[in-house]
Amino acid sequence: MKTTRRFSGDDTPITGAADVPCRPGNPALDDIPEDADPLTVHLLTLIRLNPGIVQFRTDADTLVRMTPDDKRLLLADIQKALGMKPVGRVIKP
Amino acid sequence: MIAPQDLGLPERIRLLRCPAGEAEDANLVWLTRELAEEGIDKVWWPDVAVKKEVKRKETDWNWKWVEYAGFVRAKLGQFGYAWAAQTADRAVQGAIIYRINDLSYLEEGAPAVYCDYLATAPRNRAWLATDPCYTKVGTGLLTLAVTHSYLLGMGGRLNLISKDDERTVSWYKKYGFQETGQEMAGMLVLELTPEQAARHLPIEP
Numbered sequence: 001m002k003t004t005r006r007f008s009g010d011d012t013p014i015t016g017a018a019d020v021p022c023r024p025g026n027p028a029l030d031d032i033p034e035d036a037d038p039l040t041v042h043l044l045t046l047i048r049l050n051p052g053i054v055q056f057r058t059d060a061d062t063l064v065r066m067t068p069d070d071k072r073l074l075l076a077d078i079q080k081a082l083g084m085k086p087v088g089r090v091i092k093p
Numbered sequence: 094m095i096a097p098q099d100l101g102l103p104e105r106i107r108l109l110r111c112p113a114g115e116a117e118d119a120n121l122v123w124l125t126r127e128l129a130e131e132g133i134d135k136v137w138w139p140d141v142a143v144k145k146e147v148k149r150k151e152t153d154w155n156w157k158w159v160e161y162a163g164f165v166r167a168k169l170g171q172f173g174y175a176w177a178a179q180t181a182d183r184a185v186q187g188a189i190i191y192r193i194n195d196l197s198y199l200e201e202g203a204p205a206v207y208c209d210y211l212a213t214a215p216r217n218r219a220w221l222a223t224d225p226c227y228t229k230v231g232t233g234l235l236t237l238a239v240t241h242s243y244l245l246g247m248g249g250r251l252n253l254i255s256k257d258d259e260r261t262v263s264w265y266k267k268y269g270f271q272e273t274g275q276e277m278a279g280m281l282v283l284e285l286t287p288e289q290a291a292r293h294l295p296i297e298p
Contacts, residue, residue, distance in 0.1 A: 025194035090106070
């Protein structure tokens with residue numbers, strides 16, 4: 001008889017299908033420009049969500065104008081200051 | 094088009110090929126409308142030979158990923174993310190859509206990521222396919238969203254709505270989610286706290 005080996009996690013459920021909840025978004029992120037690129041959104045979100053730790057006085061417009069490399073450096077500096085550890089390139093089971 | 098590594102996120106998830114369990118990585122790519130249509134909507138359900146009544150028991154049997162992929166930018170705006178796990182043969186093994194601007198249900202004011210949609214291809218579901226192709230697709234995609242939450246300073250906090258059945262809820266609880274006591278559209282709202290999220294983060298040694 002053929003058997004199939006099963007692994008823990010085989011039954012990964014499907015989520016979604018409910019109507020999207022009409023919850024207002026996080027008000028701390030209200031001032032992030034709608035047309036900002038993903039890296040800027042990432043950076044600004046990190047700054048806005050950690051106001052007690054990140055003392056950053058540059059406004060959003062200035063951040064938008066920074067080069068991608070500068071944004072990445074700033075991002076890494078802030079994450080380090082927040083005590084975050086670097087994540088790997090692969091998510092392993 | 095953004096790539097996960099542009100944001101410092103992992104760029105691949107490690108899957109296990111059935112039945113022996115060899116490791117095989119899938120690339121994480123942005124879920125465009127085109128990829129959603131060609132890689133999911135047109136192939137996921139037609140590819141798996143199951144009776145219609147069995148198929149209809151699956152929550153996502155009639156999902157339109159092409160619409161959801163469009164919905165990310167149209168409705169979630171700059172806070173929405175849609176990723177697909179794509180193996181070397183270009184097949185989409187699973188997909189996830191989440192937003193980064195939600196709030197916790199357990200701790201007032203705490204920021205959280207909210208998972209809108211998560212699914213693994215029907216051909217990978219052991220209860221549908223005679224010979225499932227891969228496992229760990231959904232787990233990997235969920236961990237991607239948890240990692241995104243971590244990198245934004247939310248500690249990995251993530252919430253989602255789960256079908257209220259034993260198999261589904263017990264799977265999420267095994268991952269570390271807890272019930273919030275909230276319901277939405279007859280489904281349970283579950284949340285992963287930073288304490289539980291820490292177990293899953295792909296932190297470099």
